[in-house]
Amino acid sequence: MNRRKICVVTGTRAEYGLLYWLMKEIESDESFELQIAVTGMHLSPEFGLTYKLIEQDGFTIHEKIEMLLSSDTPVGIATSLGLGTIGFASAFDRLKPDIVVVLGDRFETMAATQAAMIARIPIAHLYGGEITEGVIDEAIRHSITKMAHYHFVSTDSYRKRVIQLGEHPERVFNVGAIGLDNIRKMKLLTKTEFENSIDFTLGELNFLVTYHPVTLDRIGPEETMVELFAALDHFPNAKIIFTKPNSDTDGRIISKMIDEYVSGNQSRSTSFTSLGQLRYLSAIQHVDLVIGNSSSGIIEVPSFKKATINLGSRQRGRFRTDSIIDCEEQRSSIINAIQWGISNDFQQKLQKLRSPYGEEYVSLKILEILKSVDYKDSLMKSFFDLRVEH
Known part of the structure; x- marks a missing residue:
């Protein structure tokens, strides 16, 4: 044959x-x-x-x-x-x-x-x-x-x-959604294993941040990143894990700004060009919420019953669950979205959700x-x- x-x-x-x-x-x-x-x-x-x-x-x-x-x-x-x-x-x-x-x-x-x-x-x-x-x-x-x-x-x-x-x-x-196969089949890292794998200690409040360029936006990403960093600084006790963007237009600008932010906040933040699938999904499991504009925040994150703070227009039009909190790319809007995402009321709401992307x-x-x-x-x-x- x-x-x-x-x-x-x-x-x-x-x-x-x-x-x-x-x-x-x-x-x-x-x-x-x-x-x-x-x-x-x-x-x-x-x-x-x-x-x-x-x-x-x-x-x-x-x-x-x-x-x-x-x-x-x-x-x-x-x-x-x-x-x-x-x-x-x-x-x-x-x-x-x-x-x-x-x-x-x-x-x-x-x-x-x-x-x-x-x-x-x-x-x-x-x-x-x-x-x-x-x-x-x-x-x-x-x-x-x-x-x-x-x-x-x-x-x-x-x-x-x-x-x-x-x-x-x-x-x-x-x-x-084929990405959900990884969640069902992979043995994810424990919190200690994950911390050892990234050489970074998590805290009581933890964010995973992934922001990609909005390639149809006539305004560059610098202004958005400044607003995002200012919003993150509103939560000084939060530990932050950044994953850098893909090779899209203006991606290098974002990566450079992340490096500069992490350099000035080494005790509470770290960044990676690539976590790999195992560490990335393990990160979702161990953080409190995901911030940015990645499709993973729309598709994979809801399966973990975690909140996604979705910034701006990049994912506009995608089918989404109530675990997605859309906000503008302004510090006040991001701060309000994070506060709602970590609130007890929203956390209770998350436990009742099911992924719309198949089982x-x-x-x-x-x-x-x-x-x-x-x-x-x-x-x-x-x-x-x-x-x-x-």
Whole structure:
């Protein structure tokens, strides 16, 4: 029996963390041959050369596609996108996969998807149909949806949105959020183990902070970071763990400001380029709330029954639970949101919440679907036209 070659593409530490269990399931299934193509921040010394973590997990990397320039300007990002498309074209020609699996909405994913589409390789896309109005990822995600042939979405409302984009309902599968597999399957670190792993002692009040650039905002991130730091200083007894942003436009500005803040507050704060999935999820488990504008605050954090202080517009439009406290990027608004998030009333409210992103093991559901579809007949797509009454 010929084994189907499935090429999984990953360009960031967070993306790999989401794909980990699916990669494990593919690797262990006798009907599949797993191929791994890494790119973007995985290959950057500035972002920790995280491809080594993939190898430490026992995976074999089949292709390394260099595309990330040492620039986070719009010109640099656009140039990286072009380089990535060229690199993936050659990589896919060597690998000759039967299908390419991509996740999310980043420009690295866009490069891989463009190359696969032109090479007439079927594409399976995870996390389509979502909305993030504050970033260019919004347009990239929907563009990938139109190039992809199979869609694995995390809620029924996202499934409807992908169908609204013209994708046939038979190819759009609501499987839940794959990131929740890590919460169910990983043995997270105890508080002492976590503190030892980051060389930092937690206190009675602890915050995990992750802030990414809002790439469609004409105002740079400096003003927001000043407001955020001022709000954090309003809680002088809080211990703060920062995780730095991805290689988006203006990401280096935020990283530099975090370094400067931590340098002046070493007794109560620390920062990391990459915590890795195990330490990141363990951090959520042991802090009191999560602050920032990361998608993990919307999707994964509610499963821990913890509050998310969601800043600004980056995640505007995403489906969310009542554990998400939206606030403006101003110190007074952030302070009020934190105070509400740590209050007894809100903590009691959290205990009654359930995640809207599914309960079953998502990676296994995706695997079974990948087994059942006919890749050879998937390239020809017809636009699924919704009936509109005038």
